Amino acid sequence: MTPEMVDLARACARDAAVDNVEFRLGEIEHLPLADVSVDVVISNCVINLAADKAAVFREIRRVLKPGGRLAITDTVARAPLPDAVRQNLDLVAGCIGGAITPEEIVGLLKACDFIDIRIEFDPETACKRDGTTGMDFGDLVSAANVTATRHR
């Protein structure tokens, strides 16, 4: 997302003598990749931070080849979050306020022609109490694994 992050990633790869990776500067809503060029998209805890999640899934579909797969882990809400949570910028930056529900994710993926959609919550990762605001979420927000395949 920033030139500094890309510089650091390149330095880490050099130090580890890893020469089969490439780092490109870009945003998840505007992937620096050609249409229909990718076999698998993975992402860990970024999509919740994107304001326009429909644009993210459209972009993932654009770059994937037909039959290409999506495997993401992200914070997901078991029920729609109250406006007070969604509008609290500390909670948005803390990967909670931007979490959407499985039903919303399925709707966004289906709108982009994804099939074989699976969403599995990881109960071990329930957010419980937010470190910045001290707010208690019980098990309302947890990490979940989302997998799907681009149909055509």
Ligand SMILES: C[S@@+](CC[C@H](N)C(=O)[O-])C[C@H]1O[C@@H](n2cnc3c(N)ncnc32)[C@H](O)[C@@H]1O
């Ligand atoms: C919770 S961290 C996860 C980082 C990494 N994926 C990992 O698993 O360790 C969220 C990351 O998303 C990045 N990010 C936030 N919004 C983004 C966007 N619109 N496009 C690309 N990256 C974004 C932030 O810079 C940050 O590095």
